[in-house]
Amino acid sequence: MRPKRALITGITGQDGSFLTELLLSKGYEVYGVIRRASTFNTDRIDHLYADPHEEGARLRLIYGDLADGSSLNKMIRTIEPDEIYNLGAQSHVRVSFDIPEYTAEVTGLGTIRLLEGIRETGLTPRFYQASSSELFGNTTEAPQNERTKFYPRSPYAAAKAYAYYMTVNYREAYGLYACNGILFNHESPRRGETFVTRKITRALANIKHGRQRELFLGNLEARRDWGYAGDYVEAMWLMMQQPEPDDYVIATGETHTVREFLDEAFGYAGLDWHEFVKKDPHYLRPAEVDRLQGDASKARERLGWKPRVGFKQLVKMMVDADMARVKQEIEGTGK
Numbered sequence: 608m609r610p611k612r613a614l615i616t617g618i619t620g621q622d623g624s625f626l627t628e629l630l631l632s633k634g635y636e637v638y639g640v641i642r643r644a645s646t647f648n649t650d651r652i653d654h655l656y657a658d659p660h661e662e663g664a665r666l667r668l669i670y671g672d673l674a675d676g677s678s679l680n681k682m683i684r685t686i687e688p689d690e691i692y693n694l695g696a697q698s699h700v701r702v703s704f705d706i707p708e709y710t711a712e713v714t715g716l717g718t719i720r721l722l723e724g725i726r727e728t729g730l731t732p733r734f735y736q737a738s739s740s741e742l743f744g745n746t747t748e749a750p751q752n753e754r755t756k757f758y759p760r761s762p763y764a765a766a767k768a769y770a771y772y773m774t775v776n777y778r779e780a781y782g783l784y785a786c787n788g789i790l791f792n793h794e795s796p797r798r799g800e801t802f803v804t805r806k807i808t809r810a811l812a813n814i815k816h817g818r819q820r821e822l823f824l825g826n827l828e829a830r831r832d833w834g835y836a837g838d839y840v841e842a843m844w845l846m847m848q849q850p851e852p853d854d855y856v857i858a859t860g861e862t863h864t865v866r867e868f869l870d871e872a873f874g875y876a877g878l879d880w881h882e883f884v885k886k887d888p889h890y891l892r893p894a895e896v897d898r899l900q901g902d903a904s905k906a907r908e909r910l911g912w913k914p915r916v917g918f919k920q921l922v923k924m925m926v927d928a929d930m931a932r933v934k935q936e937i938e939g940t941g942k
């Protein structure tokens with residue numbers, strides 16, 4: 608029997624790298640979609656990548672794009688995956704206000720291109736859609752669960768809402784095993800540098816080592832339910848192993864402000880953030896999501912999933928990793 612095959616879009620991103628590690632550890636063959644870029648963009652998965660000609664190499668990277676349906680169709684037809692994880696997206700909420708049309712194209716329509724690709728081939732891979740707590744947006748209900756009404760507050764969230772409903776629709780209309788993981792914010796040392804947690808821990812490490820004096824931020828009062836990405840990819844996999852497809856909220860149940868993240872991170876490094884942080888309206892959003900807090904009881908009961916890493920541990924992990932990285936850079940360059 609051949610090993611299970613997974614196709615992952617967004618493999619070069621934070622979640623793609625953790626999911627690839629998990630699936631390889633479970634014996635899967637992993638096929639990852641990468642975009643052509645003018646510089647290398649595979650640093651998060653380079654440690655996993657073996658020479659494609661090497662016998663037994665179980666991670667393969669293929670050029671494609673969520674904006675290019677023909678590349679996706681060809682991949683599905685030739686790879687014949689058992690599971691498809693759609694993690695690819697223009698995933699930055701603030702940036703989605705600057706490039707709303709492109710965000711809709713990739714984050715929204717990219718999903719329908721994959722779903723149609725599956726339908727046209729007549730294959731029956733299981734399908735995971737990376738849905739987001741941003742769907743809840745301006746809701747007044749707390750905590751949010753699978754029954755909470757959506758109220759998207761950005762082009763990103765509106766594109767994710769379209770993708771969410773198309774995933775449900777293909778499940779109901781065509782009997783596809785398709786599920787939405789409605790994941791609340793999840794972070795790690797591999798988090799993109801422009802998301803607020805990583806922006807803070809990276810700047811903190813530079814400040815501590817005398818390489819930066821100021822950190823410019825937007826709204827410090829926003830509340831998020833921050834978990835650890837390594838825990839959350841396990842939930843993705845579990846959703847894909849059930850007798851029936853369904854949608855699940857994945858969250859820690861705790862909520863903290865950006866200000867509390869600053870307290871925890873700078874406090875851990877023995878610094879007072881008030882001396883370094885400056886407000887910059889550039890980082891405010893035309894419409895903000897003020898408060899998110901998830902209720903993952905359904906995932907706990909049906910999937911047996913629960914988060915292992917708590918808020919303080921997550922902050923420490925990210926600060927330690929950025930401190931180590933900056934130290935290494937300084938030792939390497941002498942600056």
Ligand code: NAP
Nearest residue numbers: 617619620621622672673694695696698737739790792793
């Ligand atoms: P990320 O680090 O920003 O990674 C996004 C990935 O999408 C990258 O691999 C990127 O490739 C790829 N991508 C972008 N445009 C693409 C296109 N046109 N065609 C194909 N691939 C494209 O995001 P993440 O944090 O890992 O999140 C993974 C998914 O979960 C995303 O869909 C995100 O919206 C969603 N989500 C994230 C969170 C969170 O807190 N992290 C929570 C809920 C949902 P390049 O490397 O080439 O740019």
Ligand code: F7E
Nearest residue numbers: 698700739740741791792801802803804824825826829890
């Ligand atoms: O912002 C505030 C900002 O960009 C968090 C994506 O993975 O999670 C992520 O979206 C909060 C917001 O994440 C800065 O206004 C203050 O209230 O880290 P973020 P996000 O917008 O919650 C969801 C679940 C996703 O699905 C998305 O893909 O922090 N904030 N000052 C700032 N945010 C940023 N980025 N930069 C600042 O300077």
